[in-house]
Amino acid sequence: xxxxxxxxxxxxxxxxxxxxxxxxxxxxxxxxxxxxxxxxxxxxxxxxxxxxxxxxxxxxxxxxxxxxxxxxxxxxxxxxxxxxxxxxxxxxxxxxxxxxxxxxxxxxxxxxxxxxxxxxxxxxxxxxxxxxxxxxxxxxxxxxxxxxxxxxxxxxxxxxxxxxxxxxxxxxxxxxxxxxxxxxxxxxxxxxxxxxxxxxxxxxxxxxxxxxxxxxxxxxxxxxxxxxxxxxxxxxxxxxxxxxxxxxxx
Numbered sequence: 491x492x493x494x495x496x497x498x499x500x501x502x503x504x505x506x507x508x509x510x511x512x513x514x515x516x517x518x519x520x521x522x523x524x525x526x527x528x529x530x531x532x533x534x535x536x537x538x539x540x541x542x543x544x545x546x547x548x549x550x551x552x553x554x555x556x557x558x559x560x561x562x563x564x565x566x567x568x569x570x571x572x573x574x575x576x577x578x579x580x581x582x583x584x585x586x587x588x589x590x591x592x593x594x595x596x597x598x599x600x601x602x603x604x605x606x607x608x609x610x611x612x613x614x615x616x617x618x619x620x621x622x623x624x625x626x627x628x629x630x631x632x633x634x635x636x637x638x639x640x641x642x643x644x645x646x647x648x649x650x651x652x653x654x655x656x657x658x659x660x661x662x663x664x665x666x667x668x669x670x671x672x673x674x675x676x677x678x679x680x681x682x683x684x685x686x687x688x689x690x691x692x693x694x695x696x697x698x699x700x701x702x703x704x705x706x707x708x709x710x711x712x713x714x715x716x717x718x719x720x721x722x723x724x725x726x727x728x729x730x731x732x733x734x735x736x737x738x739x740x
Contacts, residue, residue: 492516492518492519493518493522493708493738493739494522495522495633495707495708496522496706496732496734496735497524497525497730498524498525499730500525500527500528501535501556502528505534507729507730512734516724516734519561520558520559520584521540521558522591522593523555523593524554524594524595526555526556527551527553528554529546530546540559541559541563542556542557542558544582545582547577547578547579548579549577549578554595555582555593555595556582556593557593561586563584564587566582566583567583568583570615570619571619583619585627588628590620590626590628591631592619592632594616594631596609596613596634596636597609598655599636599654599657599660603654606659606660609636610659613664614666617667620667621671628711628714630708630714631708634705635705635707637660637663637705638655639674642683642684643687643703645702655703655705656703671711672709672710672711673710674709675708675715676704676722678715678718678721686704687723688703688705688725689731692731697731705732706733707735717739718739719737719739720738721736722736722737
């Protein structure tokens with residue numbers, strides 16, 4: 491089974507830039523999208539064989555997530571059930587027979603770190619949310635976590651130590667998730683792989699030079715890691731400033 495996650499940075503723009511060709515070629519069993527920036531009624535998308543679930547932000551053209559799945563879920567929940575967090579369309583939790591899949595678009599701390607303290611609270615609440623689900627069955631969470639966890643996960647770590655996405659507080663939040671019993675699937679299979687990135691700035695020809703960050707993840711409960719065959723990054727796929735990432739399940 492193939493699961494893919496992709497921050498499309500606007501689903502309508504991505505459709506114009508090869509989204510359907512990507513979907514035809516990769517044919518994932520489950521596709522999780524972040525930063526859709528649209529309500530479903532604004533998107534002309536007909537995908538036979540897929541059940542489609544959307545969680546759009548209250549603010550128009552902002553944030554948003556979607557899950558397209560060939561396997562009908564037992565249950566679908568939008569958001570965490572916390573008022574402070576539940577108006578930006580950041581979470582879709584999908585229950586299957588053997589696990590929960592949580593599609594997540596974590597908040598950005600912002601260039602001036604204006605949302606850093608909010609991000610810290612969000613990280614703690616998100617961890618509580620997935621640990622609560624884990625009491626019932628194993629959890630996979632995937633998406634744009636908006637943090638490069640370790641120095642190996644971005645091209646210029648020293649220059650970014652005080653920048654959004656690589657602050658100590660954000661990195662500690664991700665560490666806390668892993669220490670609580672979750673596994674970063676890509677680093678499980680490729681612990682020392684360098685120059686493996688999922689996001690590049692649109693400025694300074696960053697993608698062309700591979701000056702990037704690995705901020706898109708598939709993370710699984712420790713109980714599930716033996717069921718993951720491989721993790722991958724599709725860094726040749728264009729259409730967004732992020733590329734798709736994924737895992738194969740046994």
